Amino acid sequence: MTPDLLRLTDVTIEFGSPKKPIRVVEGVSFSIGRGESVGLVGESGSGKSVTSLAIMRLIGGRVVQGRIEFEGRNLLDLPASALPEIRGRDIAMIFQEPMSSLNPLMTVGDQIGEALLLHGWRDRTKRRERTIEMLRLVGIPNAEGRLGAYPHQFSGGMRQRVMIAMAVACEPKLLIADEPTTALDVTIQAQVLDLMKTVRRELGMAILLISHDLGVIADVCERVVVMYAGRVVEEADIRTILTRPQHPYTRGLLRSVPRRGHEAERLYQIPGSVPPAGSIRQGCPFRDRCELAVSRCAEEMPPMFRFGPSQSAACWVTAAAEGVTQAGAAA
Amino acid sequence: MTRYIVVRLLDAIPTVLLVLTLVFIAMRILPGDPAVAALGDFATPEQREAFREKMGLNAPLWQQYLTFVVNSLTLDFGASMMNGRDVLGLIAYNLPYTIELTIASVLLGVLIGVPFGVWAATNPNRAPDSAMRGFSLIGYAVPDFYLGALLLIVFSLNLGWFPINGGGEGFLDRMHHVFLPALTLAFIKAAFLGRLTRTALLEVLGRDYIRTARAKGAREPRVIYRHGLRNALLPLTTGLGLTTLTALSGSVAIELVFNRPGLGKLLISAIAERDYAVIQGGIVVFALFVVAINLAMDLAYVLVDPRIRVS
Numbered sequence: 042m043t044p045d046l047l048r049l050t051d052v053t054i055e056f057g058s059p060k061k062p063i064r065v066v067e068g069v070s071f072s073i074g075r076g077e078s079v080g081l082v083g084e085s086g087s088g089k090s091v092t093s094l095a096i097m098r099l100i101g102g103r104v105v106q107g108r109i110e111f112e113g114r115n116l117l118d119l120p121a122s123a124l125p126e127i128r129g130r131d132i133a134m135i136f137q138e139p140m141s142s143l144n145p146l147m148t149v150g151d152q153i154g155e156a157l158l159l160h161g162w163r164d165r166t167k168r169r170e171r172t173i174e175m176l177r178l179v180g181i182p183n184a185e186g187r188l189g190a191y192p193h194q195f196s197g198g199m200r201q202r203v204m205i206a207m208a209v210a211c212e213p214k215l216l217i218a219d220e221p222t223t224a225l226d227v228t229i230q231a232q233v234l235d236l237m238k239t240v241r242r243e244l245g246m247a248i249l250l251i252s253h254d255l256g257v258i259a260d261v262c263e264r265v266v267v268m269y270a271g272r273v274v275e276e277a278d279i280r281t282i283l284t285r286p287q288h289p290y291t292r293g294l295l296r297s298v299p300r301r302g303h304e305a306e307r308l309y310q311i312p313g314s315v316p317p318a319g320s321i322r323q324g325c326p327f328r329d330r331c332e333l334a335v336s337r338c339a340e341e342m343p344p345m346f347r348f349g350p351s352q353s354a355a356c357w358v359t360a361a362a363e364g365v366t367q368a369g370a371a372a
Numbered sequence: 373m374t375r376y377i378v379v380r381l382l383d384a385i386p387t388v389l390l391v392l393t394l395v396f397i398a399m400r401i402l403p404g405d406p407a408v409a410a411l412g413d414f415a416t417p418e419q420r421e422a423f424r425e426k427m428g429l430n431a432p433l434w435q436q437y438l439t440f441v442v443n444s445l446t447l448d449f450g451a452s453m454m455n456g457r458d459v460l461g462l463i464a465y466n467l468p469y470t471i472e473l474t475i476a477s478v479l480l481g482v483l484i485g486v487p488f489g490v491w492a493a494t495n496p497n498r499a500p501d502s503a504m505r506g507f508s509l510i511g512y513a514v515p516d517f518y519l520g521a522l523l524l525i526v527f528s529l530n531l532g533w534f535p536i537n538g539g540g541e542g543f544l545d546r547m548h549h550v551f552l553p554a555l556t557l558a559f560i561k562a563a564f565l566g567r568l569t570r571t572a573l574l575e576v577l578g579r580d581y582i583r584t585a586r587a588k589g590a591r592e593p594r595v596i597y598r599h600g601l602r603n604a605l606l607p608l609t610t611g612l613g614l615t616t617l618t619a620l621s622g623s624v625a626i627e628l629v630f631n632r633p634g635l636g637k638l639l640i641s642a643i644a645e646r647d648y649a650v651i652q653g654g655i656v657v658f659a660l661f662v663v664a665i666n667l668a669m670d671l672a673y674v675l676v677d678p679r680i681r682v683s
């Protein structure tokens with residue numbers, strides 16, 4: 042087996058003062074292979090964005106435990122001065138808000154060009170050619186003529202295309218996309234997702250797609266990591282997640298996706314809301330909203346049980362029902 | 373963009389007219405008789421009447437107003453009532469000193485205030501930030517005439533590094549003369565600009581596009597200056613305009629303290645002598661100056677913000 046491109050092991054992140062820390066992410070482990078596309082799904086406040094920003098080391102919080110290894114190197118051990126070389130070249134990121142994520146005072150040509158310049162593209166003419174090539178790749182009409190345009194002259198969808206062009210200009214090995222389509226119209230969403238698939242195919246990079254929308258993830262990703270209240274609760278390939286989810290939370294998420302032919306029915310919603318960060322001290326964080334919860338759930342946090350070659354989930358009840366006893370993450 | 377500039381220029385016209393009207397009204401409702409002020413208490417009623425006739429003070433008010441506006445717009449302010457010298461000539465002699473003081477103080481204020489503000493904003497709630505807060509508090513609290521006198525005593529009287537009064541002759545000498553008064557005004561400006569830079573930059577550094585810049589591998593100096601400070605320039609431009617205006621009004625007191633020529637000093641002595649022609653001319657030029665600075669500010673926005681330029 043080829044070594045993983047990115048491997049997170051037992052990552053725990055705290056915010057607030059060191060004396061009164063608030064744990065936002067706890068013991069998160071998952072990995073991404075070369076060229077693989079992985080989805081990170083969860084509600085708002087589940088810690089998925091914080092986790093992704095931690096990979097880029099762009100968070101205000103502290104990673105107090107664990108390892109984030111990229112090509113075998115622990116990113117958490119690197120001095121701050123070494124990060125700019127990795128950001129944008131090895132790992133690039135696009136964000137949720139295309140309207141505010143571009144510098145309003147710089148032309149899009151300059152902003153894409155800057156990404157290139159920062160990673161060794163000294164030659165001005167080559168940089169310009171590459172920028173045009175990237176704008177064409179992301180489907181911006183009249184790419185050459187748009188080099189000197191400012192972000193405010195683009196629509197939201199077009200800006201997200203510019204963001205993608207900027208992120209992939211240096212052909213990163215991993216592209217992290219944090220809710221890239223959430224702020225966009227549904228029709229534009231589909232276009233941007235298609236674009237991400239195209240870009241991935243053309244450039245052969247891995248993608249970590251963060252979304253609260255399983256539909257979006259199913260469209261792009263091969264594998265899914267489900268997060269709840271700062272923990273990974275289930276991990277499996279996309280087919281297995283959609284057909285045989287094992288964690289009650291994943292089942293709830295699937296039931297709350299609107300389906301064609303069922304419009305007349307009231308859409309399912311998981312009762313309650315995500316517990317505030319740091320409020321869970323003991324047991325399974327989902328137990329208060331869980332239909333299957335038993336007394337053990339309040340006492341002990343379930344480990345990740347191995348349900349199959351590519352599936353693991355952290356639930357006492359479903360593990361017992363399936364007769365699964367072996368703990369450990371999916372391969 | 374041309375449209376924007378034309379609109380701004382046209383906008384300035386009513387402002388200028390309004391200013392002229394206000395000056396005209398203010399001069400008419402001022403207590404005291406210009407004839408008495410000019411000729412003294414012992415002039416005969418006939419002499420006074422002749423003076424009024426000559427100065428056009430007997431004409432109907434609307435006619436006086438029209439004459440005043442037309443004369444002002446052609447920069448014809450008449451002659452000083454005290455010594456008969458041409459008012460425009462007096463202003464032309466004094467104005468460069470005030471402009472020189474204004475430019476020098478704004479430059480010094482920017483050079484001190486902006487880097488200080490950047491330093492504070494990049495170290496929020498730490499020592500540099502506290503230092504900035506203390507500095508701006510003092511800057512706001514200390515009156516300029518007091519600070520000016522203090523600097524004058526220490527650096528001119530005691531240490532003898534700078535001249536005590538006057539405006540100087542020749543470029544270097546003039547720079548030597550303008551330094552202390554400019555520093556006095558700059559101190560207050562630096563306090564204001566520093567605080568403004570800190571607030572604006574701190575806000576900008578929290579924006580999404582700053583995170584984008586870091587995510588594509590920009591190092592901190594580039595993030596702060598190219599992405600941060602450039603965006604913070606928008607509020608800073610406004611602040612710069614405001615502080616230039618206060619430099620003008622501040623020059624009135626400072627020119628007195630340092631006993632240097634200038635529009636402020638000219639005005640103060642004209643007011644003391646009730647030299648209406650000089651007061652009128654001085655205020656009009658002052659006001660035109662303010663309008664010009666506002667105009668320059670509007671044009672500066674065009675240079676800084678593409679959203680105004682390209683739409």
